Amino acid sequence: MVGMTRWLNPDEQQTWRSFLTASRALMETLDRELQRDAGMPHAYYEILVRLSEAPQRRLRMSELAESSGSSRSRLSHAAARLEAAGWIRREECPTDRRGQIAVLTDAGFATLAAAAPGHVEGVRRHLFDALSPAQVDQLRRISETLVAHLTRS
Amino acid sequence: MVGMTRWLNPDEQQTWRSFLTASRALMETLDRELQRDAGMPHAYYEILVRLSEAPQRRLRMSELAESSGSSRSRLSHAAARLEAAGWIRREECPTDRRGQIAVLTDAGFATLAAAAPGHVEGVRRHLFDALSPAQVDQLRRISETLVAHLTRS
DNA sequence: GCGGTTTGGTTGAGCGTTCAACAACGCCGG
DNA sequence: CCGGCGTTGTTGAACGCTCAACCAAACCGC
Numbered sequence: 001m002v003g004m005t006r007w008l009n010p011d012e013q014q015t016w017r018s019f020l021t022a023s024r025a026l027m028e029t030l031d032r033e034l035q036r037d038a039g040m041p042h043a044y045y046e047i048l049v050r051l052s053e054a055p056q057r058r059l060r061m062s063e064l065a066e067s068s069g070s071s072r073s074r075l076s077h078a079a080a081r082l083e084a085a086g087w088i089r090r091e092e093c094p095t096d097r098r099g100q101i102a103v104l105t106d107a108g109f110a111t112l113a114a115a116a117p118g119h120v121e122g123v124r125r126h127l128f129d130a131l132s133p134a135q136v137d138q139l140r141r142i143s144e145t146l147v148a149h150l151t152r153s
Numbered sequence: 154m155v156g157m158t159r160w161l162n163p164d165e166q167q168t169w170r171s172f173l174t175a176s177r178a179l180m181e182t183l184d185r186e187l188q189r190d191a192g193m194p195h196a197y198y199e200i201l202v203r204l205s206e207a208p209q210r211r212l213r214m215s216e217l218a219e220s221s222g223s224s225r226s227r228l229s230h231a232a233a234r235l236e237a238a239g240w241i242r243r244e245e246c247p248t249d250r251r252g253q254i255a256v257l258t259d260a261g262f263a264t265l266a267a268a269a270p271g272h273v274e275g276v277r278r279h280l281f282d283a284l285s286p287a288q289v290d291q292l293r294r295i296s297e298t299l300v301a302h303l304t305r306s
Numbered sequence: 307g308c309g310g311t312t313t314g315g316t317t318g319a320g321c322g323t324t325c326a327a328c329a330a331c332g333c334c335g336g
Numbered sequence: 337c338c339g340g341c342g343t344t345g346t347t348g349a350a351c352g353c354t355c356a357a358c359c360a361a362a363c364c365g366c
Contacts, residue, residue, distance in 0.1 A: 024222055032354090249314080
C-alpha cells in the first residue's frame with residue numbers, strides 16, 4: 001500500500017480545531033478593525049509597515065513581497081491600489097531595468113502613523129492580554145519552529 | 154489624553170510577527186494542497202466535515218455557519234457552490250418556515266472521504282511533526298484560551 | 307390578534323487573492 | 337557576441353469573502 005493515513009487522535013484534533021478557530025477569529029477581528037479604522041486590509045497595512053522600516057522607506061518589489069509574505073502577483077495588485085490611494089509610488093530601478101522600487105509617500109507614512117496605535121492596541125487586547133507571560137514565550141518558540149519547518153519544505 | 158498606546162516590546166513584536174508568518178504560511182499551504190488535491194478551498198472542506206459529523210449528515214444553515222466558523226453570508230454563497238457541485242442539497246425546515254437544512258449528499262461524502270487522508274496527512278506533516286508533545290499541549294491551551302477570550306468580546 | 311422587533315437566510319456589488327500566461331530584461335556558457 | 341534560461345513584475349479571469357440591504361417568518365408585549 002502507498003501508506004496508512006496517520007489520523008489525528010482526539011487530543012490532536014482538539015488542538016488543531018482550537019488553533020484553527022483561534023487564529024481565524026484573531027485575524028478576522030484585526031482585519032475588521034483595521035478596515036474600519038484605517039480603511040485598509042491587514043495585508044496592505046503590513047506592506048506599508050515593511051516599507052516604513054526600510055532604509056529610505058523604499059524597497060524592491062520582490063523584497064517587499066518576500067518580507068510582507070505576499071506573492072508577487074498579490075503585491076502587484078496591492079501596489080496598484082496603494083498607489084492609487086497615494087500611499088506609495090513606484091520608481092524604476094537604476095541597476096536593473098526590469099525592477100521597480102516601491103516608495104512610501106509622506107501621505108502613506110502619515111496614514112500608517114495614524115493607524116498604528118489602534119492596531120497595536122488591538123493586537124495587545126486580542127492576543128497578549130489573554131495569555132500569561134509563559135504562554136507568550138511558548139507561542140514565540142512554537143511559531144518560530146513552525147516558520148522554520150514550513151520554509152524548509 | 155484618551156490613552157497612551159501600549160506598544161509592543163521587541164520580544165512581543167517578534168512573537169507577533171512569527172505567529173503571523175507561521176499561521177499564514179500554514180493556512181496557505183494547506184489551502185493550496187486541498188485546492189490541488191480535492192478541488193475545494195479549506196473553508197468548503199470544513200463545511201463538509203461538520204455536515205458529515207452531524208446526525209443524519211444534516212444541519213440548519215445557521216448551526217452550520219456557527220460550527221464551521223462562517224458568517225451567514227459566506228455560508229450562503231458557499232452552499233450555492235457546494236450544491237452546484239452536487240455535494241450538498243438544501244431542504245426546507247418543517248418546524249420553521251424561514252429555515253433551510255443543508256444535507257450532505259452521498260457524492261459529497263465520497264468526495265470528503267477521498268480528500269480527508271491527504272489533508273490530515275498535511276496537517277500532521279506541516280504542524281504536528283514540527284512540534285514536541287509538550288509544545289502541542291501548550292498550543293492547545295493557548296488556542297483554547299484565545300478562543301475563549303475572543304468569543305467573550 | 308396586532309404592530310414592532312428580532313431572527314434566518316439570500317442577494318449583489320465591490321474588493322482582494324490566486325493562478326496561469328506573458329513581456330522584458332539579466333545572466334551565463336560556448 | 338549570441339542563444340537559451342532564469343528572474344522580475346504585470347495582467348486578466350475566476351473565485352471567495354465582506355458588507356449592507358433586503359424579504360419573510362417568528363416572536364413578544366399588550
